[in-house]
Amino acid sequence: KQEVTQIPAALSVPEGENLVLNCSFTDSAIYNLQWFRQDPGKGLTSLLLIQSSQREQTSGRLNASLDKSSGRSTLYIAASQPGDSATYLCAPLGGSEKLVFGKGTKLTVNP
Amino acid sequence: NAGVMQNPRHLVRRRGQEARLRCSPMKGHSHVYWYRQLPEEGLKFMVYLQKENIIDESGMPKERFSAEFPKEGPSILRIQQVVRGDSAAYFCASSLEGNTEAFFGQGTRLTVV
Numbered sequence: 775k776q777e778v779t780q781i782p783a784a785l786s787v788p789e790g791e792n793l794v795l796n797c798s799f800t801d802s803a804i805y806n807l808q809w810f811r812q813d814p815g816k817g818l819t820s821l822l823l824i825q826s827s828q829r830e831q832t833s834g835r836l837n838a839s840l841d842k843s844s845g846r847s848t849l850y851i852a853a854s855q856p857g858d859s860a861t862y863l864c865a866p867l868g869g870s871e872k873l874v875f876g877k878g879t880k881l882t883v884n885p
Numbered sequence: 886n887a888g889v890m891q892n893p894r895h896l897v898r899r900r901g902q903e904a905r906l907r908c909s910p911m912k913g914h915s916h917v918y919w920y921r922q923l924p925e926e927g928l929k930f931m932v933y934l935q936k937e938n939i940i941d942e943s944g945m946p947k948e949r950f951s952a953e954f955p956k957e958g959p960s961i962l963r964i965q966q967v968v969r970g971d972s973a974a975y976f977c978a979s980s981l982e983g984n985t986e987a988f989f990g991q992g993t994r995l996t997v998v
Contacts, residue, residue: 805984817891817976818928818989863928871983872918872941875928 776801776868778876786882787854795849795879797864802845804866808873809838809849811860818863822849854883887912889979890959891990898967898997906962906993910979917960918987919952922974931975934960940983967997 777800787793797807806825810818822838824831824847830839837850847864861880865873890909898904910917919931933941934954945952949967954960964971974994978987 806986808987810989815994817991818978820986820988823986867984867987870941871916872930872933873978873987874930875920877927 776866776870776874778864778866778874780862780864780876780879782879783877784880784882786884788884789854789856791854791883792850792852793854793881795851795862795864795881797847797849797876799845799847799866799874801866801868802842804842804868807838807840807847807864807866809836809847810863810865812863812878813860821862851881854881856883856885859883889977889988889990891977891993893993894991896993896995898995900968900997901966904964904967904971904995906964906975906977906995908960908962908977908979908990910960910977911988914979914981914988916980916983917954918978918980919960919962920976920978922976922992924973928976931962964995967995969997971995972997
């Protein structure tokens, strides 16, 4: 059974800082891994999808890496802005074809 | 191309009533997933459907909950005889294939009073 852990649970940083969010998962037999953001009271917005054959994926100020063999993914956010404040969720997709979520990292970027 | 549409956005039901939550997937998507999010909890998988088929319902409570995705029309998550513990946000996601990028709707927030 896939289990996902995200560290830290919460993070507060000043604007402009570069930061790293960590995600670990127990079953490395995955097709891909998605990173999402969730704003309070809202749905999930897909940020990045990394295929199991990829090591990195970039979109703007976001860079996600995947080390499938060790069951780890990181989301790097460059030059953080107050608008980046949200909860960030990672979700690997395995043979069951359903995303399994961690509890997320709640990010606050202070102006 | 509209995203995943869920309605209603907010739903209030009295204990014992039925709740019907609707989800229209993105155009061309035939795979639909339902998740539940309790306050301060992560998203928990409930059910995975394709058109007219339930693929995986391992996360669905055995009683009172059912889901369908008919050939025509939206996917429906039905909760019969709701109880206070059913109060949560229910999210629907869709994907083109079973192992491709999933897109989520804005959710339906169910409150049982």
